[in-house]
Amino acid sequence: MEKKEIFSQVIHMEERIGTFHDELGELKEQLAMLIEENHALALENQHLRKLLDEKDTSEQSSNKTQSSQGKPTVGEGHDNLARLYHEGFHICNMHYGSLRAEGDCLFCLSFLNQK
Incomplete structure (x- = not known):
């Protein structure tokens, strides 16, 4: 191999590494956005489960009071x-x-x- 060929291969490899670096940066940004979205959805899910549990407990207590009063639901x-x-x-x-x-x-x- 001549010196020019080796030099051109190094330049080509450097360009590919630069492209990979750019792609890796974009993937890193997308991953950060997905992690933030996942965290927000987990918090919302937790909040909705809490509201659902509160609703269920209030319905159960109202059903118990109706049942204790002898009225069918x-x-x-x-x-x-x-x-x-x-x-x-x-x-x-x-x-x-x-x-x-x-x-x-x-x-x-x-x-x-x-x-």
């Missing part, structure tokens, strides 16, 4: 039946599922009002 099934009734269907045991053609049904209404 209204659930999703009751809501679904109320929705069906408002869509025009009977929910009483006598005509369940058939269309209400003549206005309100007293049996359905009495069932809905049983809280």
Whole structure:
């Protein structure tokens, strides 16, 4: 190898090292941004879990007070039946599922009002 070839190889290698250094700097910046975002999301997640736990404990205490008072809690099934009734269907045991053609049904209404 001649001196010129060795010198040109060193120059080329130096250019590649400079390019790698620039790429490494960009990756380092992206990693720092990701770490900051991850930390912010972890804090938000922790905050939301705390709020959810507080909500659950308050709902449990309200359910216990309702249960201790002897009042049954209204659930999703009751809501679904109320929705069906408002869509025009009977929910009483006598005509369940058939269309209400003549206005309100007293049996359905009495069932809905049983809280």
